[in-house]
Amino acid sequence: MIKNTIAICGLVLLAFTACKRDKYYKDGGLAQANFPGTMLDYLDAHPAPFDTIAQVVRLAGLTDMFNKEDITFFAPDDQVINRTIGTIYTGGLNSFLYRRGRDTVRDISEIDSSIWRKYLLQYIFKGANRLKDYPQIDFSLVNIYPGGLYYTLGGNVMNIGVTFADANGIKYLGYRQLVLSYIPDISNPDYDWRSFSVSSSDIKPKNGVVHALLTDGLYLGYDPNIFFTEVYNAGLK
Template sequence: MKNLIFIFSLLLALTACEQDEYYIDGGKAVAEFDGDVLQYLESKPVQFDTIAQIVKLAGLESTFRNENFTFFAPNDTWIRDLIGTRISPLGDTIYLSLNGRLKDLNLEPVRKLSDIDSVIWRKYLQRHMFREAYKLKDYPQIDFNQKNMFPGQLFHSFDKSLFNIGVEYGEANGIKYLGYRQLTISYVPDASRPDDNWRTVRTSSTDIQPRNGIVHTLRNEEWFGFDANEFIQEVALSRNNTNSAN
């Protein structure tokens, strides 16, 4: 009986290893893409048309075409929610949007992406970018309930913001850590308190492989740049300064 349990557990482990190369919500897909990172985004206009535009507005087109890096890609919904209005799944909470805040300050709303300073776009887009190309298998395990044992790993993004990135190991047939693997990225707002107030987002797909890097796509669980209030304040200040100069 013990031998049967061991063999069954081994088969589960082998199956998990075969499947952890590339996921889209639990489904496997073709990972390789014959083009650069920007071309990949442009090839998926429904999800990433706005993100591709922001890459160009931020002056990062050359990086997305030539440098080797890892991109945790937000989808266009992140931008729409941030500029417009995000309503909770229950429909009972309306979260503050950029244009809502600008209206409160009697400032002109953002009508097109280029209304936002390119420096701001660059800063917050770079929070999604990390040097070198890392696949899911290259990140250590994280268990959010036992971070002392499985802590993930700290990384700095292109803009020097601090993040914890790790892989959650799910349960299979009552056996802990033998199930699916889920890549997570957590923004750490205060580097002096690296264990506090994480803003964690899980991936919807991993290990997409353009010619010059790796793309992991993110679920719509956070705001672009991981800090909506900071983004809104910077845009409001920029627009206020522009109005004052005029």
């Protein structure tokens, strides 16, 4: 059964070199659960992982959503934006544009705001949903523990589930971890999932819930070629 869920993501000023991450993004157990501010305040208060993401939130016109609405945000970090934009030498959008004779991105504000909005909404779901609110998923037994299907605020269908690790030889007794899976073709929903684990879950600002993603290998929008093509077709400001 597909559940409707909302979530909104925020992104900020692009730095072409990776920022040093806060320690708890390596170890989810170290994240502070409650934050005495809005979701956008939370992003602003953690510039090392989220400086560029906070700027993208503003460029996308999602400031009110991140300040007032109850949403669940599976948060990519600045490394995802850096990887997606890239350079003419390392791949990414700038390499894509350069090879086609187009100007490259020098500032993320040059990308149309509607594109930022569309792609951030792919990480946002309606309501404030914690780890305990999602069903179990076992990728080796998906017929038994399939997770659940949820609509993003951008209209994409994603699978979200909680994996249960084994402990002391007992199945499912160990730690639990949220996993977000991109489904490229909803007409063939069991094929070619791209799954990304959460490093820190249940971060609770005054509105909504943030689940910080482990973002190694993640591009904004999950499929970089679609993002590249849309920016190419729209042109830069």
